Amino acid sequence: MEQQRNQPAVPRPAATVLLLRQGPDTVEVLLIRRHEKLAFMGGMWVFPGGSICAADGSAAAIERIPAPSQTGCARLGTLQGEPLDPRECLALAVAACRETFEETGVLLASDAAGNHCDSALTARLQDQRRAIASQPELFADLLRTEDLFLRVERLVYWAHWITPSIVPRRFDTRFFLAPVPSDQLAVIDSTETVDHAWLSPAAIVAAAQAGAMPVSHPTLYNLMELDASLQQHGSLQGLLVAEAQRSVVAILPKMVHEEQTAMVLPWDPFYRNFVGDSVPEHLEYPAQLRALPPRMIAKR
Numbered sequence: 001m002e003q004q005r006n007q008p009a010v011p012r013p014a015a016t017v018l019l020l021r022q023g024p025d026t027v028e029v030l031l032i033r034r035h036e037k038l039a040f041m042g043g044m045w046v047f048p049g050g051s052i053c054a055a056d057g058s059a060a061a062i063e064r065i066p067a068p069s070q071t072g073c074a075r076l077g078t079l080q081g082e083p084l085d086p087r088e089c090l091a092l093a094v095a096a097c098r099e100t101f102e103e104t105g106v107l108l109a110s111d112a113a114g115n116h117c118d119s120a121l122t123a124r125l126q127d128q129r130r131a132i133a134s135q136p137e138l139f140a141d142l143l144r145t146e147d148l149f150l151r152v153e154r155l156v157y158w159a160h161w162i163t164p165s166i167v168p169r170r171f172d173t174r175f176f177l178a179p180v181p182s183d184q185l186a187v188i189d190s191t192e193t194v195d196h197a198w199l200s201p202a203a204i205v206a207a208a209q210a211g212a213m214p215v216s217h218p219t220l221y222n223l224m225e226l227d228a229s230l231q232q233h234g235s236l237q238g239l240l241v242a243e244a245q246r247s248v249v250a251i252l253p254k255m256v257h258e259e260q261t262a263m264v265l266p267w268d269p270f271y272r273n274f275v276g277d278s279v280p281e282h283l284e285y286p287a288q289l290r291a292l293p294p295r296m297i298a299k300r
Contacts, residue, residue: 007164010060011162011170011172012052012170013088014095014171014172014174015049015052015092015095015174015176016049016099016173016174017047017096017097017175017176017177017178018176018178018226019047019179019186020177020178020180021181021184022238026200027201027235027239028199028200029031029047029199029201029223030034030106030197031047031196031219032045032046032047032048032103032196033046033138033194033195033196034215035045035047035191035193035194037174043214044213044214044216044219045197045215046083046105046216047219047222048099048100048106048216049095049096049099049103050102051170051171052095053095053123055096056091056098056139057087057088057091057094058137058140058185058294059088060137060141061091061139061140062087062094063095064109064149065090065094065143065149066149067149067153068189069143069149069150069151070086070090070152071153072152072153073086073090073152074093074153074155074156074176076092076173076174077160077248077250078250078280079162079250079280081280090152090278093150093152093176094150094152096155096176097107097109097152097155098139099179101134102129102189104188104191105122105185105188106185106187107125107148109143109146109148109150109151110128110148110150111147111149114291116181117148117184118183121146122184122185125142125146128142130189130191133189137211141183144187150277153179155176155177156172156176156246157174157175157176158176158178158226158246158248159174159175159218159251160174160248160250161175161218161251161252162174162251162252164252164253164263165252165275165292166254166276171243177226177240179236179273180242188206194237197213200227201224201226201227201230205223208220217253217296217298221265225288225289228288229243229288248287249284249285249289251266251267251285251289252266252277254271254275254276255276255298256274256295258286260297261297261298261300262296263295264294264295265292265293265295266278266279267285267294268295269294271294
């Protein structure tokens with residue numbers, strides 16, 4: 001049945017990861033470029049991630065999260081600010097790790113002692129990525145076979161963006177930060193992704209604004225906020241410690257089509273005047289978000 005015009009599409013829960021490493025001169029974040037022929041965000045530079053699936057919340061997947069890590073997993077909230085079910089929080093963290101492995105080959109898992117996967121082990125497991133992409137339940141099987149665990153408390157809950165209500169394909173996306181050892185190399189799958197780059201957030205923002213690296217508005221905003229946070233805290237470790245318990249408020253932009261198409265953020269003074277679902281009035285945005293542009297023109 002065709003969707004009623006006045007009924008917005010239900011956003012699909014999704015998770016994405018900002019992989020961070022210490023580069024020679026500065027902190028770097030990983031972006032991957034999607035194949036130009038893909039229907040969704042073709043040719044765009046994105047963070048690795050994707051939609052949650054049933055296998056992410058399965059008993060087999062949850063068993064690969066140690067009990068202390070389950071307790072320490074980020075507590076997520078809904079658009080209204082209400083707490084999400086703890087099992088959904090765990091499933092989103094699993095999805096973040098699974099999608100990262102599928103798309104980049106970086107495995108955010110540890111051995112029984114809590115040590116990150118070394119480069120030799122990660123290299124040996126690369127051949128399993130394509131099978132996991134088509135059968136997500138195989139991710140838990142891989143972890144069990146290799147006796148690996150997801151220390152999901154190491155994921156720093158960074159942001160929560162929801163696609164505007166007028167857009168037909170919508171996502172309810174949680175963004176996480178994850179530090180990775182410098183010897184964990186990203187290897188693109190050459191199917192959905194065609195390139196990757198480790199660059200400083202500031203360099204990516206500059207390239208995006210110059211038109212050299214096409215990115216979505218949420219990606220750009222997260223990069224701008226990440227750059228500001230790195231400048232404030234001075235180092236990758238300083239950032240991770242300072243932001244470990246950050247307050248995350250859902251962001252539901254509006255797409256406004258006038259002389260130019262613009263994305264309008266909830267802290268824009270005219271946000272509620274425009275058509276589309278709005279965030280609840282009681283939500284308050286932190287100063288670091290309100291310092292970012294309240295609206296941005298969509299480039300054609």
